Amino acid sequence: MSTSQEDLRRIALAEFASAGYGATSLQRIAELAGLSKSSVLYHYGSKEQLLEAAIGPAIDRMDEILAPLERGGLSESRTEFLEEFVDFLLQYRLEVNMFINQGPSLEDVPVIDRANALILRLAEFLTANTASVEEKMRFGIALGGAAYMLCTVHARGLDAPPIDETRAALVTIMSELLTPVRIP
Amino acid sequence: MSTSQEDLRRIALAEFASAGYGATSLQRIAELAGLSKSSVLYHYGSKEQLLEAAIGPAIDRMDEILAPLERGGLSESRTEFLEEFVDFLLQYRLEVNMFINQGPSLEDVPVIDRANALILRLAEFLTANTASVEEKMRFGIALGGAAYMLCTVHARGLDAPPIDETRAALVTIMSELLTPVRIP
DNA sequence: TTAGTTTCTGACCGATCGGTCAGTTAGCGT
DNA sequence: ACGCTAACTGACCGATCGGTCAGAAACTAA
Numbered sequence: 001m002s003t004s005q006e007d008l009r010r011i012a013l014a015e016f017a018s019a020g021y022g023a024t025s026l027q028r029i030a031e032l033a034g035l036s037k038s039s040v041l042y043h044y045g046s047k048e049q050l051l052e053a054a055i056g057p058a059i060d061r062m063d064e065i066l067a068p069l070e071r072g073g074l075s076e077s078r079t080e081f082l083e084e085f086v087d088f089l090l091q092y093r094l095e096v097n098m099f100i101n102q103g104p105s106l107e108d109v110p111v112i113d114r115a116n117a118l119i120l121r122l123a124e125f126l127t128a129n130t131a132s133v134e135e136k137m138r139f140g141i142a143l144g145g146a147a148y149m150l151c152t153v154h155a156r157g158l159d160a161p162p163i164d165e166t167r168a169a170l171v172t173i174m175s176e177l178l179t180p181v182r183i184p
Numbered sequence: 185m186s187t188s189q190e191d192l193r194r195i196a197l198a199e200f201a202s203a204g205y206g207a208t209s210l211q212r213i214a215e216l217a218g219l220s221k222s223s224v225l226y227h228y229g230s231k232e233q234l235l236e237a238a239i240g241p242a243i244d245r246m247d248e249i250l251a252p253l254e255r256g257g258l259s260e261s262r263t264e265f266l267e268e269f270v271d272f273l274l275q276y277r278l279e280v281n282m283f284i285n286q287g288p289s290l291e292d293v294p295v296i297d298r299a300n301a302l303i304l305r306l307a308e309f310l311t312a313n314t315a316s317v318e319e320k321m322r323f324g325i326a327l328g329g330a331a332y333m334l335c336t337v338h339a340r341g342l343d344a345p346p347i348d349e350t351r352a353a354l355v356t357i358m359s360e361l362l363t364p365v366r367i368p
Numbered sequence: 369t370t371a372g373t374t375t376c377t378g379a380c381c382g383a384t385c386g387g388t389c390a391g392t393t394a395g396c397g398t
Numbered sequence: 399a400c401g402c403t404a405a406c407t408g409a410c411c412g413a414t415c416g417g418t419c420a421g422a423a424a425c426t427a428a
Contacts (some may be wrong), residue, residue, distance in 0.1 A: 036376065036377050038378075039377070040375095042374095
């Protein structure tokens with residue numbers, strides 16, 4: 001269990017997240033790790049397998065956060081969820097951004113399919129679990145992130161609701177957000 | 185004023201926004217336009233100049249939306265701003281996403297500097313103009329988008345507040361969002 | 369020391385990248 | 399018909415991409 005494996009994973013994750021998968025070369029990862037490109041491939045076999053090793057744990061983590069909430073709705077632990085959500089975005093430095101900005105060559109990579117499916121689940125979940133105006137307000141910040149992701153999903157051309165419907169939904173939500181709270 | 189120039193701009197914008205700048209080849213743009221790679225370069229000179237032509241108008245548009253609000257604060261036209269904001273995100277298909285996911289080769293391109301500066305301005309403006317809890321709620325969705333962008337800016341390693349401060353600010357905002365409104 | 373295994377590397381491969389250039393095609397005024 | 403110009407193309411360039419492979423270097427066990 002040399003440190004090289006773990007260092008490589010960490011370095012690759014940071015680079016993929018910041019510059020994107022297609023824009024990050026194995027040569028650059030190797031230089032940052034103080035190794036040769038051949039050594040990187042020796043440890044992980046291919047660039048795709050390195051990607052799998054780099055972002056797989058992040059997807060697992062988001063699954064852990066999201067799965068129990070989808071089963072039980074949001075009746076409990078709203079605070080914990082949102083804190084965990086933001087922590088996830090910051091801790092993993094939003095490498096979801098990388099999942100989207102993928103090159104044409106990444107269309108059949110399983111881990112990318114998992115990531116895209118997760119983003120859709122997350123956006124739909126956040127949108128579906130804001131019934132009342134008060135809920136919408138409380139989840140405004142999460143909704144904003146979800147809206148951002150939805151837009152990105154649309155830009156990527158993934159399977160998602162028509163853009164007109166998304167726009168209408170966002171405008172409706174925003175209209176309610178802009179209406180001052182009326183306490184009966 | 186042949187249609188080729190405008191078609192190329194539109195196609196390039198869509199491809200850059202969906203697949204990212206580094207992952208989009210001139211060959212692919214040429215194929216989508218029904219031209220040869222040489223013709224694309226004949227019209228725009230280089231890939232960078234094509235990028236400039238593709239996203240320049242989008243940056244100008246966001247400047248038009250943001251500039252008057254920065255001068256006059258948010259005392260008026262909150263509704264219009266948020267509607268325009270969402271419209272912008274959807275209309276231009278969030279190609280800001282592309283500004284971030286740039287390769288190392290794009291660090292000195294002026295239009296990219298403009299785009300990055302715009303994202304920072306937008307995030308700071310949205311964060312600064314939510315003083316009260318009610319304001320925070322109303323702008324929750326916009327804040328969410330801003331938070332997402334801030335995270336991405338951090339991931340890109342651009343000049344931004346330390347990530348710990350950003351995290352603390354987000355948690356504070358969320359704590360207030362999660363506190364039910366008390367009407368005195 | 370010696371043998372065996374793991375780790376690492378440089379040289380090389382085919383493919384593709386952005387970009388250049390000579391030359392062909394097409395459109396238009398005369 | 400002609401010539402001029404703008405639009406377009408295929409061939410080619412050096413560089414870099416992900417990936418392969420034979421072999422050197424380093425470490426361990428005896």
